[in-house]
Amino acid sequence: MRQVKNLYAKAKAMLKKGLLQAVMGFAGAECLKVRQLYLSTNQVYLAYHPDSHCDFASHPEFGELLGRFTAHNLSNNGGDIPRLWSLILNIKQVLGEGIEGDFAELGVWRGNTAAVLAYYAQASGRRVFLFDTYEGFNEEDLVGVDANKKPWFGDTSVAMVKDVIGGNDGCCHHVKGCFPGTITEEHQRSTYAAVSLDCDLYEPLKAGLEFFYPRMSKGGVLFLHDYSSLYWDGAKKAIDEFCRKAGEFVILLPDKSGSAFLRKTK
Numbered sequence: 001m002r003q004v005k006n007l008y009a010k011a012k013a014m015l016k017k018g019l020l021q022a023v024m025g026f027a028g029a030e031c032l033k034v035r036q037l038y039l040s041t042n043q044v045y046l047a048y049h050p051d052s053h054c055d056f057a058s059h060p061e062f063g064e065l066l067g068r069f070t071a072h073n074l075s076n077n078g079g080d081i082p083r084l085w086s087l088i089l090n091i092k093q094v095l096g097e098g099i100e101g102d103f104a105e106l107g108v109w110r111g112n113t114a115a116v117l118a119y120y121a122q123a124s125g126r127r128v129f130l131f132d133t134y135e136g137f138n139e140e141d142l143v144g145v146d147a148n149k150k151p152w153f154g155d156t157s158v159a160m161v162k163d164v165i166g167g168n169d170g171c172c173h174h175v176k177g178c179f180p181g182t183i184t185e186e187h188q189r190s191t192y193a194a195v196s197l198d199c200d201l202y203e204p205l206k207a208g209l210e211f212f213y214p215r216m217s218k219g220g221v222l223f224l225h226d227y228s229s230l231y232w233d234g235a236k237k238a239i240d241e242f243c244r245k246a247g248e249f250v251i252l253l254p255d256k257s258g259s260a261f262l263r264k265t266k
C-alpha cells in the first residue's frame with residue numbers, strides 16, 4: 001500500500017510537468033503500475049494517438065505542434081492531447097475539402113491554439129486574425145452570468161504569442177483590444193473557414209458567434225471551447241442561445257474543458 005502511495009505521489013508530481021513527461025519518467029513494471037493508477041483516478045488516463053499518426057505517419061507536424069500547444073502552458077495543455085488532435089484533424093479535413101476562407105481566433109491568451117491555426121494557414125496561403133485584449137478579460141464583460149468571474153489571462157503579450165507561433169507568424173494579424181470593438185472593415189469583408197472561439201465569457205462569445213457565423217463558408221468549422229466544462233456558464237449559455245436561433249447543433253468532445261464543434265452546413 002505504501003509503495004502504491006509513493007508511486008501515486010511520484011506520478012502526481014510528474015504530472016505537474018505534463019502528462020507526456022510523466023509517462024516517460026517511468027519504466028518497465030513501474031510504468032504498468034502507473035498506467036493502472038491513471039486508470040483508477042478520475043482526473044487523468046492514458047490514451048492512444050490516432051492510427052493515422054502511429055501506423056501511417058500522416059501527421060509529421062505533430063511533434064512541432066505539440067511543442068507550440070504546450071509552450072508556457074504545459075500543466076494545462078500537456079494532458080489535453082485530444083484537444084490538439086481534434087484541432088489538427090478537423091483543420092486538415094476542412095483544407096482537404098477545399099473550404100475557402102481565412103482562419104480566426106477570439107481568445108488567444110499565450111497563442112497555444114493560435115499556433116495550430118497559424119501552422120495550417122501558412123501552409124495553405126490563408127490569413128489568421130487573432131483577436132484578444134492581450135491583457136486578459138475586459139472588466140465590462142464580468143456581468144450577468146459571469147458576474148462571479150475574476151480578471152484572468154492578463155499574463156501574456158503580443159510578443160509572447162508571436163514567439164509561441166514561431167515561423168508561421170507571417171500570416172497572422174494580431175488584433176489587440178476588446179472584441180467586438182476591434183472589428184474592422186477588413187474583418188467584415190473576409191470569409192472564414194476555421195474559427196476558434198475561446199473567450200470564456202458570455203458577452204464576447206455571443207458577439208463572436210454573431211460576427212463569424214454569417215461570414216463562414218459552407219463547411220467551415222467552429223471550435224467552441226468550454227461548452228460542457230460546467231465552469232464557464234456564460235460560454236454554454238451563449239452557444240445554446242445562438243444554436244437555437246440559427247438552427248444549428250453542436251458535437252461534444254471528451255477533452256479537458258468540454259469543447260463543442262460545429263460545421264456550418266447552410
Ligand SMILES: C[S@@+](CC[C@H](N)C(=O)[O-])C[C@H]1O[C@@H](n2cnc3c(N)ncnc32)[C@H](O)[C@@H]1O
Nearest residue numbers: 107109112113132133136153178179198199204
Ligand atoms: C482561455 S483564454 C484563450 C486560450 C487560448 N485559446 C488557448 O487555448 O491557448 C481566453 C482569452 O480570451 C480573451 N478575451 C476574453 N474576453 C475578451 C474580449 N471581450 N475581447 C478580447 N479578448 C477577450 C482573454 O484575454 C483571454 O486571453
